[in-house]
Amino acid sequence: MSEKQIDELSGVETTGHEWDGIQELNNPMPRWWLWTFYATIVWAVAYSIAYPAWPMISTATTGLLGYSSRVDVKNELAAAEEAKSAYVEAVSAKSVGDILADPELRQFATAAGSAAFKVNCIQCHGSGAQGSPGFPNLNDDEWLWGGNIDQIYQTIAHGVRFAGDEETHVSEMPAFAEVLEPQQINEVAAYVASLEGQADTPDLVPAGAQVFADNCAACHGEDAKGNKEMGAPDLTDAIALYASGQAAIAQQVRHPKHGAMPAWGERLGDVKVKELAIFVHSLGGGE
Template sequence: MGEKHIDELSGVETTGHEWDGITELNNPMPRWWLWTFYATVVWALAYTIAYPAWPMISSATTGVLGYSSRADVKNELAAAEAAKSDYIEAVKSNSVGDILADDKLRQLATAAGSAAFKVNCIQCHASGAQGSPGFPNLNDDEWLWGGSIDQIYKSIAHGVRFDGDENTHASEMPAFADIIEPKQVNEVAAYVASLSGTADTPELAAAGAKVFADNCAACHGDNAKGNKELGAPDLTDAIALYASGQAAIVSQVRHPKHGVMPAWGARLGDVNVKELAIFVHSLGGGE
């Protein structure tokens, strides 16, 4: 072994390492640092003895305290399932009206309904429930089949013109191109458009009023305010399901479109349908 080299200025032994004429002093670590290091070593050994740590062939050491993070997760999941089952039972046993009247249950149902809406309904009604051509806007207070909580529930559960459900909403507007003259079609379209101030030929509205009274009032009402029992829309506003304007009204009178909505009750179950009804009602347009 070579002789130890002592730094002349500090009197401290060097390690023998040198970089560009700078030598490294072999100063000892601070005592507090060493004791902290030793304490962490002891803590690590104690931890591996107390808790599961050392891997074995098909398992691991269980630790003297018997702790298991998997058991904790299992217990938390079981508690969550128990709470969920209590909520589901409450939704099952209460009507949508009762759920709406219970603040806590309503909040839970609204949150669950929002999630269900994103999965099942946005394809037609859009992510913000604002609808699209042929699919109603669920945010306003214009309802074809009624906007009370019970009416919304029925519409979701049984659908509209859905062949697989005998309780579905069912109505059909005749194709008036086969019933009245083309001139009368234009006249009644002008009259209907005039009710919302969108008529292109308002001079035809007076004649169209008679055509309306003879052919349309039975469903849409004498005042053209519609009939929710028949799904007949209110014609006095400018809200149109498919397209707006007098030309669109002419097309609808001649060859009406009839939308179809699935009956979600059989697909999703009563709990999810109630949650969806509560959520749709919460959007602000519910009656």
């Protein structure tokens, strides 16, 4: 048995460990620390017996108290569903117009629609409903298919150019590259750009006005203000769904892009579509 080594300065026994001439003193842990450590061990054992703790093949030990945080969450969700059931039933029974007229129900539908929008709509329209190229901004007051509450509901429920719904909005601008001469396309593009004050070749505008009257006014109107029944956009404002400027207009005339929107009625159900319509209408651009 080796002889104990005592540190000369402190008079404390060493552990026998030494690093670079520095010896470790064998100072015991404070009693209060040891008892606290032992208490945590006892607490851990008691906790694992009282509460779910030990994993098994397909579940875990349930614990003597039978507590489950999953059950708590399930009960809380059930209570929340029960609390809002009266509002959901009211939304189901009323038209979107009647929901708007009821301040309390409108507030509920707006909040529920906001949540549904974040799950189903931001992928195309953006988290702030500001839109992106090819997807309309829902905050302004420019509506391809109408912006009153019934029209918004109709658009969400049945979509746009959605093959799986017989009531979907349908319109399609022809590819005028097969109808007009290249010079005529440049002329009408100059005319449409001039309506926004962006014509690159003003000398083509007069001829373009005649091309527009002969080929475009039937859908977009003689004043180019658009036609919501046909989904034809207003060409006199500065709002462009795909791109702005004379060159972009000419390209759209040649080979138009046609966006599509799913019919959400069958996917989400009538209640959720009503809530989405109320929320979109509340963004500020609803008619």
